[in-house]
Amino acid sequence: MAVFARAVGLKTYIWANNTRSVLLLAGFPVLMVLLLFAGQVLLMGFGILPNSGGDLGQDLALAASMLVVTVPLAVVASLIWFVIAYFGNQMMIDAMTGARRVERKVEPELYNLLENLAISRGMKTPTLRIIESGALNAYASGLHEGNYSVTVTRGLMAALSRDEMEAVLAHELTHVINKDVRTMVIASIFAGIISVLAELIFRSLFYARGRRGGDNKNAMPLILIGLAVGVIGYGLATVIRMSLSRTREYVADAGAVELTKNPDAMISALRKVSGQSRVEAPDELRGMFLDNAPEKASFSALFATHPPIEKRIAALVQFAGGRDVGSWDVPAGPSSTSVPTT
Numbered sequence: 001m002a003v004f005a006r007a008v009g010l011k012t013y014i015w016a017n018n019t020r021s022v023l024l025l026a027g028f029p030v031l032m033v034l035l036l037f038a039g040q041v042l043l044m045g046f047g048i049l050p051n052s053g054g055d056l057g058q059d060l061a062l063a064a065s066m067l068v069v070t071v072p073l074a075v076v077a078s079l080i081w082f083v084i085a086y087f088g089n090q091m092m093i094d095a096m097t098g099a100r101r102v103e104r105k106v107e108p109e110l111y112n113l114l115e116n117l118a119i120s121r122g123m124k125t126p127t128l129r130i131i132e133s134g135a136l137n138a139y140a141s142g143l144h145e146g147n148y149s150v151t152v153t154r155g156l157m158a159a160l161s162r163d164e165m166e167a168v169l170a171h172e173l174t175h176v177i178n179k180d181v182r183t184m185v186i187a188s189i190f191a192g193i194i195s196v197l198a199e200l201i202f203r204s205l206f207y208a209r210g211r212r213g214g215d216n217k218n219a220m221p222l223i224l225i226g227l228a229v230g231v232i233g234y235g236l237a238t239v240i241r242m243s244l245s246r247t248r249e250y251v252a253d254a255g256a257v258e259l260t261k262n263p264d265a266m267i268s269a270l271r272k273v274s275g276q277s278r279v280e281a282p283d284e285l286r287g288m289f290l291d292n293a294p295e296k297a298s299f300s301a302l303f304a305t306h307p308p309i310e311k312r313i314a315a316l317v318q319f320a321g322g323r324d325v326g327s328w329d330v331p332a333g334p335s336s337t338s339v340p341t342t
Contacts, residue, residue: 031237032071032075033071034230035198036070036071036074039230041222044059046223085189090142096285100131111128118173135276135279137153137273138153138168139151140181140288142185150169152165160272161265161268167260167265174255180248195237195284198234257320264323267322270291271325271326274327275293277293286305287305292306293308
């Protein structure tokens, strides 16, 4: 276990990972400025915003000067959104995933598993939530002590044994202990801002398609430059959001083994989850889940929020001494998107 901890679970590694996350999050204001600049250049190209009447360089300089006004407005709007999201983030997440809070009397066995794990680490038990979906998945959420939640799907509860469920809960609790759940919630909030801003920019193209250029001779270069900057900014926002998750899953798997002393349970849980984890939720939230594997191998897999389950299992086998019994045969019956009966 010590070797495994050195590989994926040392406190210094977690600290470095969280520090990197903070630095990545600090880049979101820069991305916002990039997208604002792209939007202004595009609107100038379409003749909606005034141009300099000079060459391309003067038009770009004019667009940059507009940031003196637009950036403070965007920052104020973002701060307002952040305050709303800070106090209402769990409500938003519940609305987007369909999760609902459950008490001990409703799911006593599941609640007791979570409570025992929390007590073993001397922390307050997170709120338990359930998604009525046949998919096999889970996630942790929250920003501070007393606000954390662990959510599992009904399908996960139906498919996993007691030991496997305990391992998954320990995985999610590790996200809470390491505070990276807070980073993921904040990243999702800011990614949402970037996505909305990018959508507004490209919607403006739709409404402005009939007004291209006006009397600006630099219309086409401005449109091309604006599109290029916008794509780069949105792409960087996606890469930042994706990079926040991958190494954390290895660390959380390690934490689950540390909490339960049962690497085999974590491995078999991952085997059952593999290929059965699809939950309907916005892309910004899927990075928080236990698994977010792409539906099929494609170029988009390069930007996956999670490492492949095969690699996670290999790490558990190599460093934690776990045994891998191979792929789990999905039992005949309801599809992964249906809700098992209880």
